[in-house]
Amino acid sequence: MSELFYNAVPNATRVAPPLAEPREYPHEKPQKVYLFGTCVVDLFYPEAGMDAIHLLEREGICVDYPQGQSCCGQPAYTSGYTDQARQVARAQLALFAGDYPVVVPSGSCAGMLREHYADLFKDEPDTLKQVQALAARTYELAEFLLFVCKVQLNDSGAPVKVALHTSCSARREMNTHLHGRELLAQLRNVERVDHSHESECCGFGGTFSVRMPDISGAMVADKTRALQDSGAHQVLSADCGCLMNINGALEKQQAALRGQHLASFLWQRTGGER
Amino acid sequence: MSAKQNILGKLRHSLTGTTPVPDNFDEALVTQIYTYPPEQRIAQLRKLMEAVHTEIHLTRGAEWPALLAQLLQKRELPSLLIAPTTEHGRRITEHWSNHPQLPQLKAYDRPVEEWKAELFNDTPASLTTTLGAIAATGSLILWPTREEPRLMSLVPPVHFALLKASEIYDNFYQVQQQFAWAQGMPTNALLVSGPSKTADIEQVLAYGAHGPKDLVVLILEDQ
Amino acid sequence: MNAALIPTVEVSEDFRTRAHQALGDAQLRNNFRNAMDSLMSKRAASFSDAHEREHLRALGNAVRARALSKLPDLLEQLEANLTRNGVTVHWAETVEEANAIVLSIIRRREATQVIKGKSMVSEEMEMNHVLAAQGIECLESDMGEFIVQLDHEKPSHIIMPAIHKNASQVASLFHEKLGVEYTKDVDQLIQIGRRVLREKFFEADIGVSGVNFAVAETGTLLLVENEGNGRMSTTVPPVHIAVTGIEKVVENLRDVVPLLSLLTRSALGQPITTYVNMISGPRKADELDGPEEVHLVLLDNGRSQAFADSELRQTLNCIRCGACMNHCPVYTRIGGHTYGEVYPGPIGKIITPHMVGLAKVPDHPSASSLCGACGEVCPVKIPIPALLRRLREENVKAPDSPHPVMRGQGSKYSRQERFIWNAWAKLHSSPTLYRLFTFAATRLRALVPNNVGPWTQNHSAPKPAARSLHDLAREHLAKQGAR
Numbered sequence: 001m002s003e004l005f006y007n008a009v010p011n012a013t014r015v016a017p018p019l020a021e022p023r024e025y026p027h028e029k030p031q032k033v034y035l036f037g038t039c040v041v042d043l044f045y046p047e048a049g050m051d052a053i054h055l056l057e058r059e060g061i062c063v064d065y066p067q068g069q070s071c072c073g074q075p076a077y078t079s080g081y082t083d084q085a086r087q088v089a090r091a092q093l094a095l096f097a098g099d100y101p102v103v104v105p106s107g108s109c110a111g112m113l114r115e116h117y118a119d120l121f122k123d124e125p126d127t128l129k130q131v132q133a134l135a136a137r138t139y140e141l142a143e144f145l146l147f148v149c150k151v152q153l154n155d156s157g158a159p160v161k162v163a164l165h166t167s168c169s170a171r172r173e174m175n176t177h178l179h180g181r182e183l184l185a186q187l188r189n190v191e192r193v194d195h196s197h198e199s200e201c202c203g204f205g206g207t208f209s210v211r212m213p214d215i216s217g218a219m220v221a222d223k224t225r226a227l228q229d230s231g232a233h234q235v236l237s238a239d240c241g242c243l244m245n246i247n248g249a250l251e252k253q254q255a256a257l258r259g260q261h262l263a264s265f266l267w268q269r270t271g272g273e274r
Numbered sequence: 275m276s277a278k279q280n281i282l283g284k285l286r287h288s289l290t291g292t293t294p295v296p297d298n299f300d301e302a303l304v305t306q307i308y309t310y311p312p313e314q315r316i317a318q319l320r321k322l323m324e325a326v327h328t329e330i331h332l333t334r335g336a337e338w339p340a341l342l343a344q345l346l347q348k349r350e351l352p353s354l355l356i357a358p359t360t361e362h363g364r365r366i367t368e369h370w371s372n373h374p375q376l377p378q379l380k381a382y383d384r385p386v387e388e389w390k391a392e393l394f395n396d397t398p399a400s401l402t403t404t405l406g407a408i409a410a411t412g413s414l415i416l417w418p419t420r421e422e423p424r425l426m427s428l429v430p431p432v433h434f435a436l437l438k439a440s441e442i443y444d445n446f447y448q449v450q451q452q453f454a455w456a457q458g459m460p461t462n463a464l465l466v467s468g469p470s471k472t473a474d475i476e477q478v479l480a481y482g483a484h485g486p487k488d489l490v491v492l493i494l495e496d497q
Numbered sequence: 498m499n500a501a502l503i504p505t506v507e508v509s510e511d512f513r514t515r516a517h518q519a520l521g522d523a524q525l526r527n528n529f530r531n532a533m534d535s536l537m538s539k540r541a542a543s544f545s546d547a548h549e550r551e552h553l554r555a556l557g558n559a560v561r562a563r564a565l566s567k568l569p570d571l572l573e574q575l576e577a578n579l580t581r582n583g584v585t586v587h588w589a590e591t592v593e594e595a596n597a598i599v600l601s602i603i604r605r606r607e608a609t610q611v612i613k614g615k616s617m618v619s620e621e622m623e624m625n626h627v628l629a630a631q632g633i634e635c636l637e638s639d640m641g642e643f644i645v646q647l648d649h650e651k652p653s654h655i656i657m658p659a660i661h662k663n664a665s666q667v668a669s670l671f672h673e674k675l676g677v678e679y680t681k682d683v684d685q686l687i688q689i690g691r692r693v694l695r696e697k698f699f700e701a702d703i704g705v706s707g708v709n710f711a712v713a714e715t716g717t718l719l720l721v722e723n724e725g726n727g728r729m730s731t732t733v734p735p736v737h738i739a740v741t742g743i744e745k746v747v748e749n750l751r752d753v754v755p756l757l758s759l760l761t762r763s764a765l766g767q768p769i770t771t772y773v774n775m776i777s778g779p780r781k782a783d784e785l786d787g788p789e790e791v792h793l794v795l796l797d798n799g800r801s802q803a804f805a806d807s808e809l810r811q812t813l814n815c816i817r818c819g820a821c822m823n824h825c826p827v828y829t830r831i832g833g834h835t836y837g838e839v840y841p842g843p844i845g846k847i848i849t850p851h852m853v854g855l856a857k858v859p860d861h862p863s864a865s866s867l868c869g870a871c872g873e874v875c876p877v878k879i880p881i882p883a884l885l886r887r888l889r890e891e892n893v894k895a896p897d898s899p900h901p902v903m904r905g906q907g908s909k910y911s912r913q914e915r916f917i918w919n920a921w922a923k924l925h926s927s928p929t930l931y932r933l934f935t936f937a938a939t940r941l942r943a944l945v946p947n948n949v950g951p952w953t954q955n956h957s958a959p960k961p962a963a964r965s966l967h968d969l970a971r972e973h974l975a976k977q978g979a980r
Contacts, residue, residue: 038849080889205866485725
């Protein structure tokens, strides 16, 4: 049988990400950054936000957490409520006006700021300029640690196997899908294992998970099975939407496996205390 | 208002105030990686065509009728459909006249309606020439003619094709440009890249779906 | 056989119900997963050079965008050149008009048997059904289409119509419907199909096909296929009727080169299909075969609606490769029939609303996690996720909104839902309200019920943390500042 028609065995990443224009990073670490915590982290994974702050502070960076922040507006935007999303986005804009980087511990919220705010404000030239400037200084956490801070992580933990789930936004909007891998590769006692259909969505999709619970449920069932079959002791992700979905499903299934935010894992593995 | 006027009217209205997207076709994208040194063209064509079950024989101008006869006999084919008035047709007839035991020769010399049943039910093999081939995709170029009509390369279960090595081109774009296809297309032009196939049942590849089950290409190395 | 060709299978109306049923069908799930995995691998292997792939996609996008930017002119040029070549061109705004055109040709020729190559536009027209009702047999000749027609089904994939069936299911079907001995050997099954259909090609009065690319410059209809049924359908019968959408036109013959490469590699991972069939006219006086008449039916069927909006217009870039469905985690799990329309998967979700109205497919835009896999692989770079989001916006607009862009918009409009989103926006744009909300949520976390609607169908109930990040960060940063 011809090589063109071989029967494929399902395995890890099959969809190569698009080649984005390589992003230019500042040569020096900034003295100060904003943290955009995101609404899911705020309410459900606050420790991940704190660990992101710790990691940044250890790099000698002063973190500003504007107390007025709430949500990037994505849930309304992806549900088609564009005006409502714009209203929420506008409220955030004023809070992150200083000319220093905005670090986001979530690929999808970072993607919202970087890719979609311009769409929200396309008819407001002045705001659009502001939004474009914001997009240019918005970074996903793993990306920021790796390319701006150029972190060197010193692993102090016991040997462990981890599986990394990368959110679709991190993969396809932010092109940061390999950054988590690179950070984990710095940890000598951490073995990263692939899982089947790694590039496939976990089924969260914001309101999709409650509008289409049957389909979303089938997706997360497959994702959690793949993660469990991978032999990993722990699941990591840099996106709390996916984590809420994956952990919620694992808990419902009464599985032992759990997911943790990458920031928390990195902080704990490198001697960080809470 | 006719349907045409309505459709065009709507489309034109939607384009009001817009300018057409400029034509910045970058031919390098469809030629650069599909350009081969002359000595590699046969190998490239062969690799792709054999990957989809095409049988390829390298032969020469003086030898191919004998090879053809041998291949027909090996397959136990009782007859061969040819175009006797073409040069290659005459070569076959000539060889056959010296070798009386060979399979019967038939000619596609009348409209299909006059012998459709025979073409469909009693014509196991055909031989046509080609206008050349495309190395990049492993494709034969066929422009059916009065002598070698459209169905000649489609209905018989075994299709033999003659190809001159000097007429293997690099890529489809080059062929279109070099022979100014856009200046005049025939009623039917074909690229044929192997025997008929399908993977419609469970992705399992099977040959001989509706067209030829076997495609046999005789490459004339010295022509 | 005529009566047997009328689709009779009852399908439930609601998308969610069908999805639920499909998700519970282990065989179906398995068939799709295996097939999609294989198609994804083949595509990936045929685009081994990512730079080449991305440049070619950009060129494919540019070629399609250019064609659409002069669409009315190109359609007229196409018609002029085809007419000069001896092809008759017909225009149809609706599927009813298109069917009437086809029927009038059939009547004039006093034809009773039609053989069809693969054509998704003929599926839009439900041509088999319409002709059968007039006592005319219209038989599918693509192996996959033949299989689904035999089982009174519709295609579940635009490239691989019978992908939802495995070999055993086809074996039973052939045994039952064709009276042949049961075999699940795929080679033998294909040879059975070949035998049956060769007779039909031989007898047919009219051949119908689709078109992959219609070249305005030369007046050429280009068809790609592997089986040879397309060549048979367009060459053996005395009349060939091609049906296609008005968006399928390209400006130049050379424009076909990148699109062809993108199409066959994205669809099947092949560098090219077995046959590329370029038809520029009927049989000439001195030719010995080929159809006496060639017709082209150009169908609108909602395409001009998509065309009217510069964002939605990108939908019409589509070259029907099916890569979006092959890579879609939703399509892979629910299969093509669940969508209940001609075009399934991501492309179906963005094109169908223009054909049948958004109100008929209200759940389609929402049935996506917006994961982006479809947009990532689309060979002509249709921003499918962005268009899905746009359709969601149109779907929840008040039905009487000014400047309607599409039929059936506002089909999901709900004052209650809009009220909730307004409240949500208010909450998240007012720091005071948001602080109150997080304060309450963290303090009252124990009160979260175990059953919180659809979420707890698949998950444990979400429990807010004891303290919000706002709280923790404020405290921490105050300490840092004090230090």
